[in-house]
Amino acid sequence: MATASYPMDGVAGQVKRPALAEYFTWSIDHKIIGVQYIVTSLFFFIIAGALAMLIRWELMTPEITVMADGSQYNTLFSIHGTMMIFTWIVPFWAGLGNYLIPLMLGAKDMAFPWLNAFAFWLLPPSGFLLILGFFIGPAEAGWTSYPPLSTIYSPDGQTLWALSIHLVGLSSILGAINFIVTIKNMRPPSMGWFQMPLFAWATLATSIIVVLATPFLAGALTLLLLDRVAGTTFFDATSGGDVLLWQNIFWFYSHPAVYIMILPGFGVLSEVLAIHSRKPIFGYRMIALSSMAIAIVGFTVWAHHMFTSLQPELRIPFMITSMIIAVPTGIKIFGWLGTIWGGRIRLNSANLFSLGFLSLFVIGGISGVMLAAVPVNIHMHDTYFVVSHFHFVLYGGSVFAIYSALYHWWPKITGRMLDERLGKIHFVTTYIGFLGTFMPQHIVGMQGMPRRVAVYDPQFQDLNVLISLFSFLLGISTFFLLYNMVVSTVAGRVAGANPWRALTLEWQTTSPPPAYNFAGEPVPFEDPYGYGTDASKAYLDAMESRFGPSPGAEEERRPPSGALPEPQPAGD
Amino acid sequence: MSQVAVEQHHHEMSAEEKARSIDNQKFAMWLFIASETVIFSTMIVAYIVFRIQEPEIVKGVHEALGLSGILLVTFNSFLLLTSSWAMVMGLREIQRGNRAGMIRWFWLVAGLGVAFLAIQYYEYVQMASKGITLYHDPSSEFAGFGMRFYAPTAFHGAHVFAGVLWCLLVMRRASKGVYDKNSVGVEIFGLYWHYVDIVWVLLFTLIYLI
Amino acid sequence: MADDNKKPTSEEQENAVTDDELKQIAGDVSPPDEYPEGQADALEEALEEASDDGELTAVEEGVTSALRATEEAQDTAPVQAFDSAVSGIQSAIESIPGAPEEPQDAHAQPHLSDTTVLFGREFPYSIYTMVFFALGALTIIEVLMAELLASVEIIKIPLLLSIATAKSALVVIFYMHLNHDSRVFAVTFLVPVGIALLSVLFLLGIPAN
Ligand SMILES: [Cu+2]
Numbered sequence: 001m002a003t004a005s006y007p008m009d010g011v012a013g014q015v016k017r018p019a020l021a022e023y024f025t026w027s028i029d030h031k032i033i034g035v036q037y038i039v040t041s042l043f044f045f046i047i048a049g050a051l052a053m054l055i056r057w058e059l060m061t062p063e064i065t066v067m068a069d070g071s072q073y074n075t076l077f078s079i080h081g082t083m084m085i086f087t088w089i090v091p092f093w094a095g096l097g098n099y100l101i102p103l104m105l106g107a108k109d110m111a112f113p114w115l116n117a118f119a120f121w122l123l124p125p126s127g128f129l130l131i132l133g134f135f136i137g138p139a140e141a142g143w144t145s146y147p148p149l150s151t152i153y154s155p156d157g158q159t160l161w162a163l164s165i166h167l168v169g170l171s172s173i174l175g176a177i178n179f180i181v182t183i184k185n186m187r188p189p190s191m192g193w194f195q196m197p198l199f200a201w202a203t204l205a206t207s208i209i210v211v212l213a214t215p216f217l218a219g220a221l222t223l224l225l226l227d228r229v230a231g232t233t234f235f236d237a238t239s240g241g242d243v244l245l246w247q248n249i250f251w252f253y254s255h256p257a258v259y260i261m262i263l264p265g266f267g268v269l270s271e272v273l274a275i276h277s278r279k280p281i282f283g284y285r286m287i288a289l290s291s292m293a294i295a296i297v298g299f300t301v302w303a304h305h306m307f308t309s310l311q312p313e314l315r316i317p318f319m320i321t322s323m324i325i326a327v328p329t330g331i332k333i334f335g336w337l338g339t340i341w342g343g344r345i346r347l348n349s350a351n352l353f354s355l356g357f358l359s360l361f362v363i364g365g366i367s368g369v370m371l372a373a374v375p376v377n378i379h380m381h382d383t384y385f386v387v388s389h390f391h392f393v394l395y396g397g398s399v400f401a402i403y404s405a406l407y408h409w410w411p412k413i414t415g416r417m418l419d420e421r422l423g424k425i426h427f428v429t430t431y432i433g434f435l436g437t438f439m440p441q442h443i444v445g446m447q448g449m450p451r452r453v454a455v456y457d458p459q460f461q462d463l464n465v466l467i468s469l470f471s472f473l474l475g476i477s478t479f480f481l482l483y484n485m486v487v488s489t490v491a492g493r494v495a496g497a498n499p500w501r502a503l504t505l506e507w508q509t510t511s512p513p514p515a516y517n518f519a520g521e522p523v524p525f526e527d528p529y530g531y532g533t534d535a536s537k538a539y540l541d542a543m544e545s546r547f548g549p550s551p552g553a554e555e556e557r558r559p560p561s562g563a564l565p566e567p568q569p570a571g572d
Numbered sequence: 573m574s575q576v577a578v579e580q581h582h583h584e585m586s587a588e589e590k591a592r593s594i595d596n597q598k599f600a601m602w603l604f605i606a607s608e609t610v611i612f613s614t615m616i617v618a619y620i621v622f623r624i625q626e627p628e629i630v631k632g633v634h635e636a637l638g639l640s641g642i643l644l645v646t647f648n649s650f651l652l653l654t655s656s657w658a659m660v661m662g663l664r665e666i667q668r669g670n671r672a673g674m675i676r677w678f679w680l681v682a683g684l685g686v687a688f689l690a691i692q693y694y695e696y697v698q699m700a701s702k703g704i705t706l707y708h709d710p711s712s713e714f715a716g717f718g719m720r721f722y723a724p725t726a727f728h729g730a731h732v733f734a735g736v737l738w739c740l741l742v743m744r745r746a747s748k749g750v751y752d753k754n755s756v757g758v759e760i761f762g763l764y765w766h767y768v769d770i771v772w773v774l775l776f777t778l779i780y781l782i
Numbered sequence: 783m784a785d786d787n788k789k790p791t792s793e794e795q796e797n798a799v800t801d802d803e804l805k806q807i808a809g810d811v812s813p814p815d816e817y818p819e820g821q822a823d824a825l826e827e828a829l830e831e832a833s834d835d836g837e838l839t840a841v842e843e844g845v846t847s848a849l850r851a852t853e854e855a856q857d858t859a860p861v862q863a864f865d866s867a868v869s870g871i872q873s874a875i876e877s878i879p880g881a882p883e884e885p886q887d888a889h890a891q892p893h894l895s896d897t898t899v900l901f902g903r904e905f906p907y908s909i910y911t912m913v914f915f916a917l918g919a920l921t922i923i924e925v926l927m928a929e930l931l932a933s934v935e936i937i938k939i940p941l942l943l944s945i946a947t948a949k950s951a952l953v954v955i956f957y958m959h960l961n962h963d964s965r966v967f968a969v970t971f972l973v974p975v976g977i978a979l980l981s982v983l984f985l986l987g988i989p990a991n
Contacts (some may be wrong), residue, residue, distance in 0.1 A: 002653070002777075111596045112596070173607050174601075174779065177607075179601075180603055181600050181603070185599070212607070212610060215607040215608070215609075216610055216611075219610070219615060220614060223615070223618065226706075226719065230706055230719075231707025232707060233716075234618060234719060234723075236708070238707070239708045240664060240715060240716040245618065245621075303747075326768065
């Protein structure tokens with residue numbers, strides 16, 4: 001193709017963002033759908049976050065003060081957990097994958113654009129079904145919804161809850177099928193399996209888990225719905241049913257589901273840390289294959305959630321598998337440490353959140369291994385230690401990775417930079433708020449404070465007040481991000497095609513990318529993480545001459561003070 | 573970014589891209605089948621556990637059905653197996669370029685699907701009259717069997733129903749010549765239909781014979 | 783925002799790289815399979831230069847020596863064994879047949895023939911019809927077995943389960959064309975069957991209530 005056809009619609013900042021109306025209508029463009037997912041999930045994140053604030057407000061005192069009664073409090077944590085998991089983290093990753101996977105693979109769109117849009121449009125109704133529950137008596141059985149709490153003792157909102165989760169489940173199965181086909185079939189000829197960006201590997205592993213695990217949830221929910229509306233007794237032990245059947249099927253889905261929530265975050269970290277440390281990723285194949293290992297081993301550990309309800313002789317095997325699954329995650333952690341070690345680290349917001357993830361996720365991972373040990377688990381079961389553990393991996397892990405992804409790919413999605421100063425304030429307040437909220441929960445948990453209660457022993461009040469205060473800081477910190485997003489959309493600095501000088505294909509087009517993403521066949525660099533070599537410098541320079549300079553990069557070009565000098569022979 | 577533009581893009585697909593998109597659709601169908609397997613397994617496992625724990629109740633149901641009941645279900649299984657055969661024969665016709673032949677076979681597919689559903693409905697009525705109910709009825713001698721029987725079979729029946737609708741759609745599209753050059757749309761419907769058939773093969777043996 | 787819309791200058795246009803040049807630059811070789819070499823030495827040098835007295839702190843020394851140990855470890859037998867295992871898996875993944883290369887018309891379709899050769903004999907039906915006869919026969923055998931062996935469960939159940947599996951296999955292999963389609967499809971079909979069986983067996987092992 002001749003030079004004249006480049007740059008496509010012009011240089012940096014010249015490609016127009018899609019009109020606002022496109023985001024509110026049926027669109028089959030993967031970039032629109034990606035943004036639709038992301039914005040919808042952010043909306044539910046804010047609602048679920050507000051519920052968390054109410055929970056912490058209630059827990060400032062050991063008596064019921066804010067809520068009318070205990071069952072209203074049950075509602076709070078049930079909907080908080082359900083929304084955060086099913087309408088925030090899971091769909092956010094679907095949205096990010098939707099936006100990035102075709103770009104990273106140099107494709108024009110996903111394999112099935114129509115199916116993609118359909119999967120997205122299942123999401124808003126499902127979130128609104130959850131909210132609708134508030135008007136008819138919402139679900140009270142926690143996000144795990146164990147019978148008989150979820151069958152006999154729950155109001156009608158529980159039925160809406162089950163329908164809502166059914167919709168999300170269908171949406172993510174359809175999305176995952178789309179991802180698998182796209183990743184398998186739509187790569188450019190010169191990109192082999194092991195030249196894919198690691199985010200694509202992570203999305204592939206996630207999608208395999210979704211296709212194989214989410215239907216378990218769908219089956220269990222169908223039986224639950226029958227129990228609720230058709231008078232069956234699948235889960236009613238008093239009428240020939242089996243309570244443990246729900247727990248088994250639910251965790252057969254839900255343990256793999258924690259990897260649905262964290263694996264894409266691992267993918268984000270592999271991108272962000274390598275790009276912002278200007279070094280090749282350490283142990284590419286190990287990181288790629290450990291995602292697959294997690295996907296496989298993840299199916300063999302579910303009963304560690306049931307150590308107190310399972311028969312005792314099954315505890316040890318599940319303790320062993322649960323500890324084994326920490327190994328592939330550990331491999332990744334060391335891969336990332338090896339990546340940043342000695343790199344020319346840019347301490348921008350994107351990288352700060354990834355580094356924050358590293359520090360927090362290790363703590364959450366270690367408390368996970370502690371909980372996998374049966375004796376510790378029996379002692380800590382259903383205490384705040386568990387709450388602390390899964391918030392460390394889901395907030396300190398998934399949400400930090402989401403924040404990192406937002407700062408990193410925002411320039412690509414909108415064509416504008418997010419403000420770095422606000423970003424750093426966001427990071428510091430989030431980090432401090434997070435540690436202040438969830439660190440002390442380890443302590444109250446070990447001292448025996450049970451989770452899911454509004455009335456607790458007054459001896460825990462001091463720590464709970466402290467936790468609540470920090471959680472309010474954590475709540476406020478989110479608004480720095482939201483404000484930053486609004487300001488950037490209206491008046492942000494123009495980013496340019498490749499402000500981070502990254503090698504993966506999504507950066508080798510304009511920001512935002514034009515319709516069908518690339519003019520002509522995109523040419524991937526031989527090694528997606530080959531930073532610091534002369535070849536990669538030549539490639540990036542060639543791309544810059546093609547798409548014009550990236551004004552958003554100006555600050556990035558200055559060598560940061562205090563960082564280690566580049567160990568590689570030639571830097572870019 | 574509009575739909576029009578995307579359709580235009582599809583017209584420009586190269587031969588290579590077309591070959592890939594064939595693979596895309598079949599691969600997606602297989603992945604869908606993969607997740608269906610898992611959903612059915614949750615319902616089937618509920619039945620198997622019951623069969624192991626309450627063999628007497630299941631034996632009672634079989635006796636209540638009697639030989640005529642079993643033969644009726646066997647006949648119903650034959651309908652589904654025959655429809656699967658009609659399905660591949662129809663696919664064979666369209667791959668040979670015989671549009672009318674394919675539509676003839678597919679009328680048989682859809683008709684057998686409807687007949688299957690009708691017989692299943694008749695059988696449900698018979699079952700209900702014997703006190704086998706979906707809801708838990710502690711006074712019935714077959715307590716607990718009903719829900720574990722109706723859930724998987726009705727879920728399967730819903731798949732047959734969806735399949736019949738899909739079959740009619742495929743026939744309509746075939747009559748417009750959509751599949752003359754590229755029969756993959758028929759093939760993925762076939763995958764679905766055969767899969768539903770396989771599920772019935774297993775349900776039939778598990779529920780009525782064992 | 784006026785300056786957002788800078789047109790590319792003619793100079794920029796001239797400097798732009800053509801596709802062919804870009805392909806040259808991007809290269810078409812795979813990334814190196816080995817672990818990065820020489821990082822430890824480079825890092826140590828850099829750290830020495832960066833520190834005031836040219837001495838390394840204990841932490842820095844520890845990390846460089848750990849890095850060096852990693853580099854040396856790649857020459858040892860276990861690491862190389864692991865590497866060759868990974869390459870084996872990689873080539874196995876790559877050898878799985880992908881999308882059909884030929885367009886639909888050229889697609890070889892052996893099952894379109896009107897006769898079937900079985901056991902060296904030619905039958906006047908297509909393979910589809912032969913399979914249909916087999917399915918019907920197996921169903922009749924199943925029902926007969928269920929009636930005849932009604933009281934001998936220990937034989938009846940395994941026998942019926944194997945016949946049902948055989949029927950399913952016939953449909954999957956011949957009607958769903960797994961015999962001459964991509965192996966990826968077979969894996970896609972069999973993995974969830976395995977997982978479902980696993981969960982069934984597990985739940986069977988647990989006493990109810
Ligand atoms: Cu778990």
